[in-house]
Amino acid sequence: VRALVQKAESRIWVRLLPPAHGWASDGGASATVTVNAGSKALAELQIGHPSLGVGEYEARVDVTWDDQDGKTKSIPVKYRILGTADIPAAVFAGGLNFxxxxxxxxxxxxxxxxxxxxxxxxxxxxxxxxxxxxxFQGQEHDILIEPHTFFDAIVTCAPKGPGTWSSTATFQTNNGLSAFDAISPNATSVGRSYQMPLTCQGSDA
Known part of the structure; x- marks a missing residue:
């Protein structure tokens, strides 16, 4: 028995991997799997693409059996990319001037x-x-933000004497990661990083 597995939609983010008993076309648009009598075979999908933004994606995989007069069964595929922490670009453009x-x-x-x-x-x-x-007293700490809510990060400057101070605040997010890896404790280490300049002028009390 041969089964032709073919993607019908969303070829950018759904790809068929070469099966153990069969072959896949370049780019993973289709695959042919040979199934022996009384046994089973796997057809694996690779899901996701770096260019995808936050949201839910849907596609369809069609399976056609050669021994059943081309009978086709459609299998829905859904893929969700988690929310990401978004800080308006205008904030980074100006930085924080105390x-x-x-x-x-x-x-x-x-x-x-x-x-x-x-x-x-x-x-x-x-x-x-x-x-x-x-x-969190300035220590590195992960902050979890639920969908459609926000978190206010309070940054302070507390000079002990007069002088001009400058530094950089680095924000790391899970921006762009999928639902499969954004829940990882180290998700921010492979997400995106944003840097914000900080300036502060200490004066005599």
């Missing part, structure tokens, strides 16, 4: 990260250099 902060005092700024997707987003703010601190 202006004059009295020595011994504290200046505070808020960076709001939205989850515009349909799954849990992961955001990490790397530890900041003195005199800047972030959430």
């Amino acid at each position: 202006g004059d902060v009295p020595a011994g005092g504290e200046g505070r700024k808020t960076v709001r990260a939205w989850n515009l997707g349909n799954g849990t987003a992961r955001l990490r703010l790397a530890a900041l250099a003195y005199p800047f601190t972030g959430p």
Whole structure:
């Protein structure tokens, strides 16, 4: 028995892998599998593509049996990419300027990260250099943001004396990762990284 497995839609993000007993066309558009009597065979799909954005994708895989007069069965395929932590580009363009902060005092700024997707987003703010601190006492920490909600990351500048200070805040997100790997504890390490300049002027109290 031979079964011809062919993608009918979404050829960019659904690909058929070469089966153990059969072959697949270049690009994975179709595959032929030989099934011995009384046995079974696997036809594997590779799902996903780096260019896909957040959302849910649907396709169809058609299976045709040679010994059944070309009878075809359609199998639906669904693929979901999780939400990602989104910070407006305008925030990064200007960075965070705390202006004059009295020595011994504290200046505070808020960076709001939205989850515009349909799954849990992961955001990490790397530890900041003195005199800047972030959430969780400035320690690196993963922040989980539920769909269609936001998280306010409070960044502070607390100089102990006068002077001009500058640094960089690095935000890591699970942007672009699929539902299969975005739940990994290390998802942010293979996601995207955004850098934001920080400036602060310590003045005499």
